[in-house]
Amino acid sequence: MSNRRMRHRAGSAAGDTPALQLPLHWGDDGLVAGVDEAGRGPLAGPVVAAAVMLDEQRPIAGVADSKTLCPARRERLYDAIMARALCVGVGVAEVEEIDRLNILQATLLAMQRAVAALRLRPSLVRVDGNRLPVLPMRAEAVVRGDATDAAIAAASIVAKVTRDRLMDALHACYPAYGFDRHRGYGTAQHLRALQMYGPTPAHRRSFAPVAHALTHAALAQPTVPLGQR
Structure with a gap:
């Protein structure tokens, strides 16, 4: 594997202390998307998936599995990802779809929508977990991908922050x-x-x-x- 494919240079994101950087992985043409979801387990609210294509030339320090980050750090990293990523796509499966399809199929649907929302087409999609949505490009399931792949970790942050904001809106109603x-x-x-x-x-x-x-x-x-x- 070339140095280009393994390089993820250190940098700072909104004042974060530089941390150990997860590797970027690359498709045949250098375009890879990481995909993760938030909200499979809750009793309420939608399930949200995100697809993120990171830019090797604009690294983001401290990207990690969203579950390991405090809310304030997630928010800072979310802003950095939205500003520096090549592109970001978000997909949502609503409560009615969860009840009709079951939570696994609704999650895969949200992932399909997230990838479809990308403005660039990746040659490779790496998905956290052991199940893959049906996609029109090559895809890999990566168990614990949010802890080992920078793009998947970034997607976990975007999905989590997006869903938290949706739940804040539900809190205003209930x-x-x-x-x-x-x-x-x-x-x-x-x-x-x-x-x-x-x-x-x-x-x-x-x-x-x-x-x-x-x-x-x-x-x-x-x-x-x-x-x-």
Whole structure:
């Protein structure tokens, strides 16, 4: 493998301390996209996927698996990725699609949409995990790819930040559920809110705790922010 294919030079992103850099991988023509998702496990909200094509000439220090980063660092790296990447695509599968297709198929659909949203066509797509969406180009499944590949790690950051912002918007409609804190995951606080108020339209009815809550409560109605009344 050439030095060009393994090089990911150190740099700084919005004041971040330079960290160990993950390698970039390259397709036949040098164009590779990393793909990852956020939101497979929650009881509420969409699943979001991102596809990122990094620019070797504009490296970003500190890119890592989004799960290892604090929220403030994720936000800084998100801004750097959006400014320096060759291109970024985001795909979303909504709650209705999750319930209709199942969460795995909805996740693969979101990944397809993310790749389709790229303004450049990669010759290789590297996807975190062990399952691949159907794509019109060569693709590789990479287990733990968000910890070993810079483009996949960048995609994990974009997907996570995008989904967190969507959950913040849901929190504005349904403030009693705490979506801004648990992001839809089945925390004790979230399960108590489900028991007290019932599911919202943003909840995944195909997930067992939500299905159980549906048998005990009516569908919750949104709280419209004062400025929108």
